[in-house]
Amino acid sequence: MRLMVLAVLATATLFLPSLISPATAVPNTPAGIRILFDFGDGTYRWANATxxxxxxxxxxxxxxxxxxMSGGIWISWTWYSGSFGSGIFITDIGNRSPPTVGIFVWNSTATVWDPAPVGIRDLVVREGDVVALTDTAYDPITYRSYPPAPTPLSPxxxxxxxxxxxxxxxxASATPDNPGVRWDRDTGAREIASTPAVAYGKVFVExxxxxxxxxxxxxxxxxxxxAAKGFSSPAVxxxxxxxxxxxGTIVRLNxxxxRVLWETRLLAQTLFSGxxxxxxVAFDRVFIGTFNESGGAGEVVSLWARNGTVAWRHPTGSVHFSSPAVANDTVYVGVMGTYNTTSQVTFDPPFGVLALDAASGAERWFYPTAGSVAASPVIAGSRVIVPSKHGDVYAIDGASGMxxxxxxxxxxxxxxxLSGxxxxxxxSSFGGSGRVWALDVATGSPKWSFAPNGPVQASITVAGGLLLFATNTANGTVYALNATTGRSVWRFEPSPPEYLLGSPVVADGMVFVPSDNGHMYALAELPSTGPPPSLQPSLLFYLVVFGGPLGIIAVVAIVIAVLVRRRSRRGP
Structure with missing residues (x-):
């Protein structure tokens, strides 16, 4: 059965054990734990609980x-009872309709997620434990549920x-407000056009x-x-x-x-791009588009993530750079069109936005646009929003295609x-002046715009209230803007200067930047200078904890003295 958490808690309070008075009994020691709610679609929430x-x-x-309930997270569960026992079976978190919900406990010694040894009803935790509930799939042979990517070490x-x-x-990560270069790695590979993934304590880039x-x-x-080379961005x-x-292959690496775990050929032959x-990756299915460099049809392909077996293929115009969005059992992707082998730089119709049934690959609708679509569509509620190379941004009803x-x-x-x-x-196109626009999701009306130092062809990231993007110009620059106002907060120019087509990403408090100069950069918050010596936490601690009321009076006196001193410096 499906119940809102609020209703579940209202019922559950009837079964809560009564509080034990400290005067009559000694209760078991409460345990503070962390809980990961992983929704299986790249989004997740962390929570603390007692x-x-x-x-x-x-x-x-x-x-x-x-x-x-505190985080507004929806949970669906059912009670089971039979000869094999009884308990609580969680079927969904966040209303994502997963194949299953996995329960894991963090193994801090091996630094891996271990499957919970018992169900959530009987799971006993200790102080500092970390528990994960994840919308996921399972291996059809071993029935092992796939673990979440976020961990306590890389949250x-x-x-x-x-x-x-x-x-x-x-x-979901915080973004540095005053970043400096944490590290700079020269990979020796020119023109990094892909966007990195960050997980398991590693940065993955093709x-x-x-x-x-x-x-x-x-x-x-x-x-x-x-051997695993190209322009595609990795998925974890x-x-x-x-x-x-x-x-022309899709490959899964350990x-x-x-190490190669599997490799499936999708294109018979390639010329350069592949x-x-x-x-x-949606639970246990992979979705990807193909680019036909010979001028024929491209495809949208679905594969099984476990072994790379093709589930279905749908012919269409070439899918060049655009990556699928998946929501409501539907796959949405931008179509570049048919590659013109004469000009070798243009595409002919059909181009537009394609919607397919995620399970079967059957076409639900196709919306033709005025130009090729190389960008990836974003799902905004009931709308599918995507830019085209013609200069228009389209908002299309995800159900009807209107x-x-x-x-x-x-x-x-x-x-x-998308943010709110x-x-x-x-x-802008290559060589153009470039601009970033903030548009109202409901109407498309502009809220603000910002002109950087060149065309914006890398994709945009929003994190911690900041908007990050890069410019594809000779002195490519990463910009961080206030997402609400469009005001510039900081910028970073990689050295040596070069074009930036790969997109910056934010993970675990750092910004990771690929450059055509072959370098990967990690930007992190510069160390702060700390509070004035008279207000160091250690001094406050000793005054308050060991000084009692007199200590508190002393702290207040110090604060007043500091304020008076600062005021006298500013003058009347």
Whole structure:
């Protein structure tokens, strides 16, 4: 049965154990735990909870419910009972309709997620434990549920191009306000056009010289795979990364050492680019588009993530750079058109936005646009919003395929980002002046615009109230703007200067930037100078804790003295 958490808690309070008075009994020690709610689509939430009596039946379940209700997280569950036992079976979190919900406990020794040894009803936790509930799929042979990508060591990863299945371009991570270069790694590979994924303590990036895994803290090269090369951006799945290649294959690599787990050929032959679309993983299915460089039809392809077996293929115009969005059992993708082998730079119709049934690949609708669509569509409620190379941004009803609104903002290949009621669009073609627009999701009306130092062809990221993007010009620059006002907050110019086509991403408090100069950069918050010596936390601690009332009076006196001193410096 499906119930709102609020209703569940209202019922559950009838079964809560009564409070034990400290005067009459000594209760079990409460345990503070962390809970990960992973929705299986690249979005997730962390919460803190207290389990009052960890040994009691349902104690962890009650803590999970309370944390979910506090965060507005919807949970569906059912009660089961039979000869094999009884308990609580969680069927969905966040209304994502997953194949299953996995329950995991963090193993801090092995630094991995272990499957919970018992159900949530009987799960006993200790102080400092971390529990994960994740919408996921399971291996059909071993019945092992696939674990979540976020971990206590890397709590805010970026698992795929555009961040999630809706292609929102948002990150749950904080963004540095005063960044400096944490590390600078020269990969030796020129023209990094892909966007990195960050997970498992590593930065994964594909280049035309192969794929790299870099240590997230030091930038050191963990492994390389020279054969897995191209323009596609990696997607994280079950301690592996999946990406398209210039050889016309889609490949799954072990995230720990770069070994090939499977490789499936989707294009019979390639000339240069191969597969430039980036894969999206929805539970146990992979969706990706193909680019036909010989001028024939392209395809949208679905594969099984476990072994790379093709589930279905749908012929269409070439899908060049655009990566699918997946929502409401539908796959949405931008269609570039038929490659013109005479001009070798243009595409002929059909181009537009294609919607397919996620399970079967059957076409639901196709909306023709005035120009090729290289950007990835973003899901904004009932709308599918996508820019075209013709300069228009289209908002299309996701169910019917009918146009809702259209805005002419000189858009191009940059994929938009969504935050609240605003969609952010980068614009201009190569060599153009460039601009970023903030548009109202409901109407397409502009809220503000910003002119950087060149065309915005990399895709946009929103994190921590900031809007990040890069310019594809000779001195390519990463900009961070206030997402509400469009005011410039900071900028970063990589050295040596070069074009920036790969998109910056934000993960675990850092910004990761690929450059055509072959370098990967990690930007992090510069160290602060700290509070004045007279107000160091250690001094406050000793005065208040050991000084009692007199200590508090002393603290107040110090604060007043500091304020008076500062006021006298400013003058009357």
């Amino acid at each position: 389990v009052e009596d960890p040994a009691a039946v349902n104690a962890t379940w009650y803590a999970v419910q309370a944390a979910a 805010f990863p970026v698992t795929q191009f555009r961040g999630d299945l809706m292609n929102s371009g948002t990150s 280049t035309m010289h192969g794929s790299f895994a870099l240590d997230v803290v030091t930038g050191g090269i963990v492994w390389t795979n020279a 799945f079950d301690n592996s990364v999946i990406l398209g290649t210039s050889n 995230a720990s050492d770069g 597969i430039t679309s980036s894969p999206k 146009l809702d609104w259209k805005a002419l903002v000189d858009s191009g290949i940059s994929s938009p980002a 009621s605003t969609v952010f669009v980068g614009g």
